Amino acid sequence: METQTIKSKQNTTKTTERISGSEAIVRCLIEEGVKILYGYPGGAIMPVYDELYKYQDKIHHVLTRHEQGATHSAQGYARISGEVGVAMATSGPGATNLITGIADAQIDSTPMVCITGQVFSHLLGSDAFQETDIVGISTPVTKWNCQVAKAADIPEAMAKAFYIARSGRPGPVLVDITKDAQMEMFDFSYEKCTKIRSYVPVPKTDFSSVEAAAKLINAAKKPLVVWGQGVILSKAEEAFKAVIEKAGIPSAWTILGASAIPTKHPLNVGMVGMHGNYAPNVLTNECDVLIAIGMRFDDRVTGKLDEYATQAKVIHFEIDPAEVDKNVKTDVAVLGDAKASLEAILPLINKNSHTDWHQKFKDLYAIEYEKVIKDDIHPTKEGLTMGEVLNQINIYSKGDAAIVSDVGQHQMIACRYAEFNKTKSNITSGGLGTMGFGLPAAIGAKMAAPDREVVSISGDGGYQMTIQELGTIFQQKAAVKVVVLNNDFLGMVRQWQQLFFDKRYASTEMVNPNFVAIAEGYYIKARKVTKREDLAEAVKEMMESKEAYFLEVCVEKEGNVFPMIPTGASVSDIRLA
C-alpha cells in the first residue's frame, strides 16, 4: 500500500493511498462510523466481502438468511440507535431482495444505506448474468440513489449517501457499484459530505410562524397534540415534553410516535388512528386547535379526510415542506426541525391546565376500558388474548423493553398495550405495514442496544415470512426474545373478512408447523403456552433468559382488535365492538 500526499483544491493537505475500490468501500464505512452491517454475499460484491474479511476487527458483518432480513435488521438497528443502518447485497436477485426493506424505510423515514454490487460496467444494459437495473427499480423508494462505475467516484458517492440518509428527513439511499469499480486501484482519500448544493435538509424556521402558533395555542380552549416520529427523529423528546407540560395539552401519538414520552405520562392520551384509542380519535373532531408535530396525516390516522378535524385550527410542525397541506389544510405551518421549533415556542406559550378538557379524555377512556381494554388484558372468558400476553410482558419488562412488532392484529395490540418508559422503544413497520419486518428488525435492534431487552412480537403469518432469520439469531447469539401470537389465522385479514366480507374466510386460515421444534432446530430455547395458568410463568422465564428465547402463545382464533375506524369512516365514528 503506497501512501502519498497531494494538495487538494482547498489547498489543504490530503493524504491519499492507492487502494482498490472495494477496500475504499470498507474504508468509507469505517470513516462513517459503521460498526455493524447486514448483508449477503454473491458474485458481484465478492471483492467487498474479501475486504471485510481483512477488516473484521473494525466492522462486524452479519450474515442474514435473506437480503430482506438484512434491510429489516439494518432498519431495526437504525430505529433504536438513531444511526444509519447499513445493508449490502450482490447484484440481481440480491439487490431486488432489498427492495421491500428499502420501501419500508422510505415511508417510515429510516436512515439506511444500501450497497449493491453490479456487473462489470462493460456489461451494463446487456442482460448479463445477474444484472438488474437496481437504480431504476429502487428510484421510487429511495431518498437518493446512484450507480458508480469508477473506483475514483466511490468516496464521494459514499459520503453523499451517508449525508443524505441521515440528514433532514432521513431515508434510505442505495449505491450500486460495478465490479470493475470495486477491483480498480485508485488514490483514495475521504472527506465527509456536509452539504449538497441543491439539497436543503432542514428548511429555515420562520419565527413569525412560531409566534402565530403560540398565539393559537394560548387562545385554545380545547387543544390537542398529535405527535409522530418526527419528535423522535429530531431528538425533540425533552423539548416536546416541556411544551405540552407547560401548556397542559392532552397529547396523542401516531404508531411511529409511540414511546417518545412515557406511556404513563399524565398528558399521554393514547394512540390515534384506525385501531387507536377512543378518546383522542373522537375528540379530534371536537378540539379547537390541533397541533400536529412531526407527523404526516397518514390516511390510517385521519380516516375520512373531509370530516377530519374540520372544526379545528391546525398547526403543523414539519421538517418536510411537501407534507404541509398535502392531506390536511393547515392554518399555521412551522417548518423546520421539531426540536428547534419546540424550543423556540416554549417561552412564548402560557401555562395552562385545561382541566375540564382533560376530563373528557378520562371519561371516554373509562368507556373504552369497560368495553374493550378490560376484556383484552384481564380476560375471564376461555381462550388467551393477545392483550393479556402484552400485559404479562409489561409486568416483567417494567416498561423498559423495546418492543418490535410485525404486522397484523398483534401489532395493533402491541402498540396499544405495550408500556414504554424510554424513547425509541416501539419499532414497527408503520407506513408500509410489512409482514416479516418484526423478527429481523428485532435482531438489528438487539445488536444496536445489547443492554436492552428486545422483544419481538409476531403473528403466525408474518413470522413465517422471515422465519429463516432464526438462523441469524443463532449464529450471532443475539439474545432476542421472540414471541409468536398464534391464532392459526392471518388474523387481521380474517377480522376484515368477518366484519366486511360476510365471514368468508378465503385463504386466511393457516395450518402451522411445530414452531417450537423449528426454534429448537436452530438451537433456540423454546416453549409453547396454550393455557392461561402457564402464561405468566412462561413470560417470566423468557424475560429472565440471558439468551434468545422463543415463546409461542396460542391465542383465541377469532379475536378482534377494537376500537376500529372502518376505512372511509370519520375518526369520530370509531367502533368499540
Added chain:
Amino acid sequence: MNTEKQLFTISVYTENNIGLLNRISAIFQRRHINIESLNISPSEIVGVAKFTIVVNMAEESVKKIIGQIEKQVEVIKAYYHDQDEIIYQISGLFKIKSELLFEERQIQNIIKESNARIVTVNKEFFVLEKSGKKEEIVTLYNKLSVFGIMQYTRSGLIAVTKEEMKISALLETYNN
C-alpha cells in the same frame, strides 16, 4: 384555489445528473398525470439543467407536485406558471414531397402566410420548420395534410417566464 384543470408549465432547475429524469417523471406517473410535453436542456447557468414540463391539472395538485419535485435531492428549485406568465415556443417539422412544392401553387402560399421556413430541399422531399404556438403549428399541419405529409413531428414546449426566477441568487445562498 382553483380546482379546475388547466394547462400549467412547470420549470425545474436541477443538477445535471443521470437518473433525475426518472425520478421526476415517476412523480407524475405515480399520480396518473399525463405529461403533455417535456423538454430538458441546459439552462442559463453552467451545469444546471432545466426541465420544462407541461401538464393539465388543478392548481392545488400542481402545488403538491411542486413540493414532491423540490424534495428530490438534486432539484434546485421548481416553479409553476400559467400560460399568461410565460413566453413559449413550440417547433414543428414537416417533410413533404418535393414535387408538391412545384406543382401545387397553394403550398407556396401556405408557406409564405404561415411564416414557415424551408430547412432543406432535395429531389424527393423538402422540410419545413415552423415555430410558434401549438395552435399555429396545428393549423399549418391541417393545411398541409390535404396535400399529404410524409413525416411530421413537434417539439416539447420551451418557455421563459416573464418574471425573474432568480436561480443564480438562490445558488449563491446555497454556496454560502
